[in-house]
């Protein structure tokens with residue numbers, strides 16, 4: 001069974017816990033404790049494959065984003081970066097977080113990744129469109145620039161979009177985990193071939 005580890009990042013109050021709880025329970029609960037890191041577990045099935053999902057919901061990433069990011073960067077297989085469409089500052093913070101994730105993916109952080117980590121940019125509180133400060137196109141553009149998925153959602157009003165975006169992200173993570181395992185198997189068999197050649201010498205073709 002696959003283990004899939006995701007981390008939620010974003011400004012305080014962007015709705016990270018609301019988005020996650022909506023996905024896990026299909027419910028919207030108005031208020032969430034925000035003074036502690038939380039790790040959620042759920043067993044689920046995606047495309048017929050059983051998996052253990054773990055989601056890390058750290059207790060807010062305002063200005064000290066870099067410090068908060070270091071741990072999840074080493075740990076997570078994928079990220080959801082959440083902003084509030086009615087709060088431009090949360091969008092600016094999402095930009096910074098995406099840049100930091102991409103720098104980390106390219107070896108700028110402590111962990112080196114050969115391929116880019118899957119990321120989804122989430123514009124939450126879509127129900128507050130009367131107070132919108134970030135046009136959907138701007139979110140889409142930012143996602144394209146950072147090669148990530150994008151979805152506007154309302155944790156308060158809808159389960160469907162949130163479920164779709166988690167499923168898409170999990171699919172990308174599963175694909176990457178499979179590629180990583182294939183690469184490990186391939187390099188393992190190459191080292192074995194090398195060892196055999198070293199021990200027994202190369203066979204010469206007879207003429």
Ligand SMILES: Nc1nc2c(ncn2[C@@H]2O[C@H](COP(=O)(O)OP(=O)(O)OP(=O)(O)O)[C@@H](O)[C@H]2O)c(=O)[nH]1
Nearest residue numbers: 012013014015016017018030034060125154155156
């Ligand atoms: N209108 C509206 N309010 C929302 C939505 N999602 C979350 N909220 C509200 O926004 C506030 C913050 O939500 P949280 O889920 O605690 O936000 P958070 O990003 O986890 O916040 P921290 O734990 O402080 O980092 C709460 O009052 C939620 O009820 C949404 O989709 N629409």
